[in-house]
Amino acid sequence: MDITENDLLQMYRWMVLDRVFEERTVELLKLGKLVGFHHLSIGQEAVDVGTCYRLRRDDTIMPTHRGKGKYLLKGMDMKVLMAGMCGRANGAGKGRGPASHSGDNSIGLLAGTGLIGSGIPISTGVALAMKLQKKDNVALHFFGDGASNRGDFHESLNIAGLMKLPVVYVCDNNCYAMTIHQSSAMAIKDIAARAAGYGFPGVVVDGNDVLAVYEATQTAIARARSGEGPTLIECKTYRWMGHNIEDPEDYRSPEEVESWKRKCPIKRFEELLKKRNLLDDSKVKKVYREVREEIEEAVRFADSSPLPLPEDTLLGVYAE
Numbered sequence: 450m451d452i453t454e455n456d457l458l459q460m461y462r463w464m465v466l467d468r469v470f471e472e473r474t475v476e477l478l479k480l481g482k483l484v485g486f487h488h489l490s491i492g493q494e495a496v497d498v499g500t501c502y503r504l505r506r507d508d509t510i511m512p513t514h515r516g517k518g519k520y521l522l523k524g525m526d527m528k529v530l531m532a533g534m535c536g537r538a539n540g541a542g543k544g545r546g547p548a549s550h551s552g553d554n555s556i557g558l559l560a561g562t563g564l565i566g567s568g569i570p571i572s573t574g575v576a577l578a579m580k581l582q583k584k585d586n587v588a589l590h591f592f593g594d595g596a597s598n599r600g601d602f603h604e605s606l607n608i609a610g611l612m613k614l615p616v617v618y619v620c621d622n623n624c625y626a627m628t629i630h631q632s633s634a635m636a637i638k639d640i641a642a643r644a645a646g647y648g649f650p651g652v653v654v655d656g657n658d659v660l661a662v663y664e665a666t667q668t669a670i671a672r673a674r675s676g677e678g679p680t681l682i683e684c685k686t687y688r689w690m691g692h693n694i695e696d697p698e699d700y701r702s703p704e705e706v707e708s709w710k711r712k713c714p715i716k717r718f719e720e721l722l723k724k725r726n727l728l729d730d731s732k733v734k735k736v737y738r739e740v741r742e743e744i745e746e747a748v749r750f751a752d753s754s755p756l757p758l759p760e761d762t763l764l765g766v767y768a769e
C-alpha cells in the first residue's frame with residue numbers, strides 16, 4: 450500500500466474530525482440552529498475516510514444524505530458546510546435546504562439526490578461522460594444497503610458493466626434502511642454479490658477498518674482509471690445513531706448497538722497507530738483539541754452569517 454506514516458496520521462485526524470463534527474451538529478440541532486433533517490454517520494467514519502482520502506479534485510463523488518465527512522474530504526470548506534447546515538445564505542445550498550443535498554461541481558462534489566438510489570444513474574452518466582471525453586477520471590458513488598434494492602441501482606450497474614464505465618459503487622452498508630434490517634429486505638447476505646450479475650467485481654470489506662476500505666478503493670480506482678470498468682465495494686458497518694434525530698430506535702436492541710460500539714473504527718485505528726508508535730495519549734488529545742477549534746470556528750462563521758432573503762427564494766431554481 451502506497452501510504453506514508455503522515456498519511457496514516459492524516460487519516461486518523463480526518464476520522465476524528467468526522468466524528469466530532471457530527472457530535473457537534475447533534476448539539477446544534479438541539480439548540481435549534483440547524484435546518485432540515487440531519488442523518489448522522491457516527492460509527493461509519495472509516496468508510497468516509499478510506500474511500501475519499503486520496504481522490505483527485507476532478508474525480509467526482511456523490512454522497513448520500515449521510516456522511517458529511519465525505520464533503521470535507523472532497524474539499525468543501527467546513528465553514529461553508531456548517532453555514533449551509535444552519536440555513537445561511539453563504540453556506541452550501543445557499544441556505545435553501547438541508548446541506549445533505551448540496552454539492553459543488555468545482556470540487557467534484559455532486560449534490561446527492563433526495564430519492565434514495567436516484568443518484569446512481571447520475572454518477573453512472575458522469576462516468577460515461579468521462580469515458581467519452583477520454584479522461585482518466587473516476588466517479589465514486591455512495592449509496593446505502595436500502596438503496597441497492599431500487600431499480601436505479603440495477604439498471605445503472607448493468608449499463609456500467611456493459612460499457613466498462615469508470616465508476617466505483619460504494620455501498621455504505623450500515624445494516625438498516627430506516628427501521629428495516631438488511632435481512633428483512635433482501636434474500637442475500639452480501640450486496641457485493643450483485644455485481645456478478647453485471648459482469649464486474651464485487652468486494653466485501655470490513656467497513657470499520659479504514660485501511661481495508663482504502664485499499665479496496667484504491668484497487669477499484671486503478672481499475673476504473675485504466676479502462677477496465679466498474680467495481681462494487683460493500684463496506685459492512687453500522688450506524689450508531691438513529692436514522693435521524695427523531696428516530697425512537699425501537700426496532701433494534703441496545704445490546705446490538707453496544708456490540709458495534711465495541712468495534713469503533715476510530716478506537717481501532719488509534720490502537721493500531723499507538724502500536725506503531727505513531728500516536729500516544731497526548732497526541733490524541735492534541736488532535737481532538739485542534740479539531741474542536743476548527744469546528745468552533747465554523748460554528749462562529751455560521752452564527753454570524755446572513756439568512757437567505759425572501760426575495761431571493763427563486764434564485765437558482767430556473768436557468769437565467
Ligand SMILES: Cc1ncc(C[n+]2csc(CCOP(=O)(O)OP(=O)(O)O)c2C)c(N)n1
Pocket residue numbers: 513514515563564565592593594595596597621623625626627692
Ligand atoms: C425512493 C425513496 N424511498 C424512500 C425514501 C425515504 N428514505 C430516506 S432515507 C431512507 C433509508 C435509506 O436506507 P439506506 O439506503 O440503507 O441508507 P442509510 O439511510 O442507511 O444511510 C428512506 C427509506 C426516499 N428518500 N426515497
Ligand SMILES: [Mg+2]
Pocket residue numbers: 593594595621622623624625626627
Ligand atoms: Mg442503510
